[in-house]
Amino acid sequence: MLRLKEDKYEVLNDSSFEQALYWADVEPDEPDYAESLERLRKYALEALRLEPQGEVLLRVCVQDNDVLGGVSLGKGTVVFVAYAAAILDPEVVPNPAAFDVTRDERLTPYLCNQERASEAPQSLIYLQHGYGRHKCLGRYASEITMQELLRAMLRIGSLVRRGELEMDEENWFVMRFKIGF
Numbered sequence: 001m002l003r004l005k006e007d008k009y010e011v012l013n014d015s016s017f018e019q020a021l022y023w024a025d026v027e028p029d030e031p032d033y034a035e036s037l038e039r040l041r042k043y044a045l046e047a048l049r050l051e052p053q054g055e056v057l058l059r060v061c062v063q064d065n066d067v068l069g070g071v072s073l074g075k076g077t078v079v080f081v082a083y084a085a086a087i088l089d090p091e092v093v094p095n096p097a098a099f100d101v102t103r104d105e106r107l108t109p110y111l112c113n114q115e116r117a118s119e120a121p122q123s124l125i126y127l128q129h130g131y132g133r134h135k136c137l138g139r140y141a142s143e144i145t146m147q148e149l150l151r152a153m154l155r156i157g158s159l160v161r162r163g164e165l166e167m168d169e170e171n172w173f174v175m176r177f178k179i180g181f
């Protein structure tokens with residue numbers, strides 16, 4: 001969101017920082033409150049799509065003759081799933097580098113079988129919580145947390161970024177990120 005304010009991304013379909021401020025200001029007793037929460041959720045999803053928390057997931061193929069993207073995989077093959085690249089693939093996500101809170105999430109039914117109860121549909125473009133059987137268990141909680149955090153921070157107003165991310169020695173984890181008035 002702060003990068004959005006700094007004009008780092010092209011903004012489509014009224015997905016501006018100023019519009020986010022508008023949605024954050026809607027009160028619970030106003031008619032478009034439900035829409036405002038949904039919009040803020042999409043701001044959080046778009047931000048996480050463009051700057052995801054991780055980049056790859058590791059999988060080990062457990063059976064022979066699995067096919068992934070047209071490639072045949074043998075049992076024991078280690079697969080690096082570069083989901084951070086997939087969510088920027090223009091063949092799947094139109095104009096992927098732009099910030100657009102009106103994107104179709106492309107929800108698809110979850111594949112279920114006898115050993116597993118059916119699950120809520122999953123998005124084909126917001127892959128930052130993973131996809132499939134081991135998709136993040138905390139995804140709904142974290143989506144609501146991000147939505148409410150965003151709403152609270154935007155309502156404080158005039159927050160600005162106070163420097164770049166400070167990473168750990170291996171450059172793996174963010175140790176500090178300063179924002180202030």
Ligand code: HEM
Nearest residue numbers: 053054057128129130131133134135136137138139141142
């Ligand atoms: C923005 C916040 C979060 C992001 C981006 C995130 C992302 C992810 C990703 C990418 C995976 C791997 C999915 C896969 O292997 O296919 C994962 C797994 C998991 N996450 Fe999260 N996560 C978040 C928050 C949380 C929270 C708040 C919880 C718990 C309350 C949680 C619990 C888990 C668990 C238990 C798994 C393992 C699921 C499994 O292997 O079946 N996550 N998460």
